[in-house]
Amino acid sequence: xxxxxxxxxxxxxxxxxxxxxxxxxxxxxxxxxxxxxxxxxxxxxxxxxxxxxxxxxxxxxxxxxxxxxxxxxxxxxxxxxxxxxxxxxxxxxxxxxxxxxxxxxxxxxxxxxxx
Amino acid sequence: xxxxxxxxxxxxxxxxxxxxxxxxxxxxxxxxxxxxxxxxxxxxxxxxxxxxxxxxxxxxxxxxxxxxxxxxxxxxxxxxxxxxxxxxxxxxxxxxxxxxxxxxxxxxxxxxx
Numbered sequence: 334x335x336x337x338x339x340x341x342x343x344x345x346x347x348x349x350x351x352x353x354x355x356x357x358x359x360x361x362x363x364x365x366x367x368x369x370x371x372x373x374x375x376x377x378x379x380x381x382x383x384x385x386x387x388x389x390x391x392x393x394x395x396x397x398x399x400x401x402x403x404x405x406x407x408x409x410x411x412x413x414x415x416x417x418x419x420x421x422x423x424x425x426x427x428x429x430x431x432x433x434x435x436x437x438x439x440x441x442x443x444x445x446x447x448x
Numbered sequence: 449x450x451x452x453x454x455x456x457x458x459x460x461x462x463x464x465x466x467x468x469x470x471x472x473x474x475x476x477x478x479x480x481x482x483x484x485x486x487x488x489x490x491x492x493x494x495x496x497x498x499x500x501x502x503x504x505x506x507x508x509x510x511x512x513x514x515x516x517x518x519x520x521x522x523x524x525x526x527x528x529x530x531x532x533x534x535x536x537x538x539x540x541x542x543x544x545x546x547x548x549x550x551x552x553x554x555x556x557x558x559x560x561x
Contacts, residue, residue, distance in 0.1 A: 368549045376536050378491070378552035424490055428549070435481070435504065436550065438490035 336360075337425055337439035344444050346415045353400070354410040354442045356425030362386075364430045367408040369399065372422040372441075381423075384408060412444075420446045450475060454539050454553035462561055463529060469556045471522040471539030480522040481550065482514060483538040491538055497522060529560045 336359040346352035358367065369381040384392045384399045392399045400409040412419055425439040452473045461467050471480065479498050483491035496504035497516040505514075511533075513525040522539055536557050540550035 366549075370549070370552075375554065376538075376557065377554040378538065378540075378550075380549045380551070383549060422488075426549075435493055435496060436491075441488070441490055443488075 337427055337437050339425055339439035339442050341442045342440070344442055346412075346419075346444065346446055348417060348446055348448050349414055351411060351413045352415055352444065354412070354423050354425075354444065356408045356410065356439055358406050358408065358425075358427050360406075360427065360429070362429055366428040366430070367399070367401070368426045368428065368436070369397070369408075369410045370424045370426060371419075372424065374421070378424070382410065415446045417446050417448060420444060450551065452539055452541055452551050452553035454537075454556050456556060457554065458557045458559075460559045460561060461526065461529065463531070465529075466525070466527045468526065469524040469537055469539075469558075471524075471541075471553055472520055473541045473551070474520055475541065475551065476519075477541035477543055477551070478519060479542045480516065481540040481542075482522070482524055483540065485536040485538055485555075487536075495524075526558075529558075531560050534559045 338357045365386045367384045371379045382392050382394045382397045382399050384401045391401050396413045398411045422441045422443050424441045426436045428436050455470045482494040485491040493506050494508045495514045500516045511528050515523040536555045538555045539553040542550045
């Protein structure tokens with residue numbers, strides 16, 4: 334069975350500081366994709382960043398970067414220069430390529446940016 | 449058009465009502481999904497449609513009935529719901545074979561009274 338673990342139910346960060354949101358996963362698959370989504374209080378799930386299991390370099394998208402450590406099965410999200418608008422729920426997810434492309438979501442981390 | 453549009457945004461219904469949720473995308477995606485999300489919890493997969501055919505039903509009660517009339521449209525028909533079915537219902541779509549993530553709609557907030 335696939336399992337995504339986010340051990341930080343809630344996090345606080347000062348505006349303009351960097352923050353790391355943890356994600357570990359458990360799979361026996363060799364090929365998979367890892368994703369981070371942001372969900373503001375409005376409800377929409379916003380795609381942030383993607384890392385393929387065979388990608389050798391860590392993914393980056395603007396202020397978001399993914400610290401991918403395959404041997405440790407971790408895919409932590411780093412947000413640099415936090416902004417007030419970053420306050421939201423953040424979900425780590427894994428997509429298996431061998432099944433119906435469905436996602437497995439972690440339990441989420443609620444991030445609050447303090448002015 | 450890079451959006452998934454869900455209507456209505458909010459819905460309040462009685463336990464004897466029949467209502468439908470609608471989801472539409474024009475990105476040419478051939479896989480579409482319904483998720484249910486309770487507050488402070490991750491989304492839970494309900495149904496997967498691939499090329500307009502139901503491919504996955506995650507043991508969802510029959511009071512939820514999905515329908516995919518064409519490649520752009522996905523409906524979720526609701527009948528005789530219970531108060532515990534109150535949740536955010538998210539629709540998503542993706543290219544059938546892709547390394548990239550889903551595109552989610554903004555959801556329908558359903559309250560069953």
